[in-house]
Amino acid sequence: MDYKELWIQIIKDLDPIIKRTNILAWFNNTAIIDQTENEITVGLPLPMYLDWHQKHLKVNTLQVVKKMLPKIDCIKYVVDLALDRDEDPRGVKIIEIFPSKKRERKLPNKNEIKLPGGIVSKILNKRYQLSNFVIGNNNRLAHAACLSVASKPGVNYNPLFVYGGVGLGKTHLLQGLGNEVKKNYPNKIVVYLTSEDFTNEVVLAIQKRSTEKLREKYRKADLLIIDDIQFIANKDRTQEEFFHTFNALYQAGKQIVISSDRPPIELDILEDRLRSRFSMGMIADISEPDYETRLAILHTKLHYTGIILSNEVLEFIAYNIKGNVRELEGAMNQVVAVYDLENITPTIKSVTKILKNMIKNTENIGFIEDKKEMVYIKTFDDLIDIVCEYFNVPKSEVLGVSRIREYTLPRQVSMYLGKKKMKMALTRIAEKFSRDHTSVLHAVRKIEKELRNNRQIIRDVNAIKEEAGLM
Ligand code: ADP
Ligand code: MG
Numbered sequence: 001m002d003y004k005e006l007w008i009q010i011i012k013d014l015d016p017i018i019k020r021t022n023i024l025a026w027f028n029n030t031a032i033i034d035q036t037e038n039e040i041t042v043g044l045p046l047p048m049y050l051d052w053h054q055k056h057l058k059v060n061t062l063q064v065v066k067k068m069l070p071k072i073d074c075i076k077y078v079v080d081l082a083l084d085r086d087e088d089p090r091g092v093k094i095i096e097i098f099p100s101k102k103r104e105r106k107l108p109n110k111n112e113i114k115l116p117g118g119i120v121s122k123i124l125n126k127r128y129q130l131s132n133f134v135i136g137n138n139n140r141l142a143h144a145a146c147l148s149v150a151s152k153p154g155v156n157y158n159p160l161f162v163y164g165g166v167g168l169g170k171t172h173l174l175q176g177l178g179n180e181v182k183k184n185y186p187n188k189i190v191v192y193l194t195s196e197d198f199t200n201e202v203v204l205a206i207q208k209r210s211t212e213k214l215r216e217k218y219r220k221a222d223l224l225i226i227d228d229i230q231f232i233a234n235k236d237r238t239q240e241e242f243f244h245t246f247n248a249l250y251q252a253g254k255q256i257v258i259s260s261d262r263p264p265i266e267l268d269i270l271e272d273r274l275r276s277r278f279s280m281g282m283i284a285d286i287s288e289p290d291y292e293t294r295l296a297i298l299h300t301k302l303h304y305t306g307i308i309l310s311n312e313v314l315e316f317i318a319y320n321i322k323g324n325v326r327e328l329e330g331a332m333n334q335v336v337a338v339y340d341l342e343n344i345t346p347t348i349k350s351v352t353k354i355l356k357n358m359i360k361n362t363e364n365i366g367f368i369e370d371k372k373e374m375v376y377i378k379t380f381d382d383l384i385d386i387v388c389e390y391f392n393v394p395k396s397e398v399l400g401v402s403r404i405r406e407y408t409l410p411r412q413v414s415m416y417l418g419k420k421k422m423k424m425a426l427t428r429i430a431e432k433f434s435r436d437h438t439s440v441l442h443a444v445r446k447i448e449k450e451l452r453n454n455r456q457i458i459r460d461v462n463a464i465k466e467e468a469g470l471m
Contacts, residue, residue: 002287009091013064026052029083039074040065045084053077056341100299117220118203121191128175134300137302139169142284146173150180153223153255157282163260164286167326171258174225179259181223190223193234202238211241219248225257230267239271246277264386279321292421294318296327298332306335313346319422320355331355339384348379380432386468399433413461415440416447421470
């Protein structure tokens with residue numbers, strides 16, 4: 001067996017042990033470049049591979065090597081920049097070892113299907129279901145409208161127009177609706193396109209002088225979903241075609257569902273006649289999820305990974321990643337990946353590090369730049385420190401059992417802010433203070449009451465909130 005065959009075999013044996021994505025990322029263009037009796041030398045194409053192989057892959061690799069070559073007890077890594085060129089014959093091409101789904105996805109149009117009559121549609125992602133969409137105050141109406149449309153397409157709200165910012169769940173809802181209709185009405189023709197896909201279709205039809213056919217084609221759809229309509233703006237011919245398609249479908253009682261990043265009235269470049277068409281049915285917005293919804297989303301998503309993270313960690317992520325569900329999911333996946341890779345249980349400390357790395361424009365350590373406000377990444381422990389410092393009392397007393405007001409007040413204020421501002425669970429606060437949750441509840445109520453009329457407490461609490469970035 002030559003070096004290359006040997007290395008390919010090793011990588012294949014590693015496949016069940018290491019995640020495929022990691023193999024794709026870290027083994028491409030690598031090679032065995034030397035072998036002695038008890039050592040192999042692995043060449044890596046770039047310096048950045050070195051650290052990763054040494055820290056995360058070496059143990060597993062050695063284990064696999066040993067099975068084939070029991071005498072080997074050491075792997076040496078060297079960076080060999082020549083390997084970075086795809087032409088270098090020594091380096092293995094992972095894509096050839098595992099003709100992967102990933103590659104197929106890259107081929108153009110692989111995620112599209114042709115429906116009866118030659119209609120092109122994107123394939124709906126089965127992960128997006130109305131049933132696994134977490135409902136919160138931010139999306140209740142939009143979700144309800146989608147459910148209603150899915151139960152009787154073309155009847156209730158037509159068109160349905162859903163709008164909201166990036167990563168808030170529009171695509172999930174629209175595809176969920178499509179999946180639901182396919183389930184409820186297997187014979188209905190469901191078409192899902194982005195406005196870019198639609199534009200491409202129009203451009204092709206114009207080239208082939210077959211716009212009439214295009215219209216005919218889409219008229220056969222029972223449900224036409226166009227995602228991200230904002231990208232249609234400014235393309236006159238596309239708008240015109242869409243207008244005609246829209247009218248044809250609408251008049252035939254077919255359902256149309258549209259999403260956009262802003263409401264119809266703000267789609268400046270849209271022709272008035274289209275804008276007014278969009279406003280005929282139901283308009284529902286999705287806004288940013290609140291803390292409780294973010295936490296519920298994390299729980300739902302985590303369920304699918306089959307990995308367990310502590311509530312503390314989930315709460316911490318939900319507390320700090322605001323505004324965008326995609327980022328929220330990303331943060332959780334990062335944490336899960338580290339857990340998987342390093343086999344350590346994530347703690348608030350390690351998660352803080354990951355979150356800081358995720359958020360690009362972090363300037364001050366401990367801060368996340370948010371569009372609207374500066375958010376402290378603070379643990380409950382940090383908060384208690386700030387309270388103790390403010391009242392100038394030892395933390396041990398505040399965490400302890402003393403009933404002197406000098407200590408009970410900081411204790412109660414900590415509990416109050418933990419509950420009201422950090423949105424911690426009562427039981428978690430109770431744990432920290434080695435008490436039961438009713439005494440925490442009692443403390444929270446007490447401070448709430450004081451805040452109604454005790455000027456000094458109002459001042460104290462406000463000062464601490466400001467200090468802790470909890471305004
Ligand atoms: P948009 O299309 O608005 O940019 P997406 O639909 O792509 O956003 O959502 C981004 C990610 O967040 C997806 O993985 C989606 O499943 C998830 N997501 C958003 N909102 C929710 C929710 N309420 N419940 C469950 N998952 C959600
Ligand atoms: Mg989308």
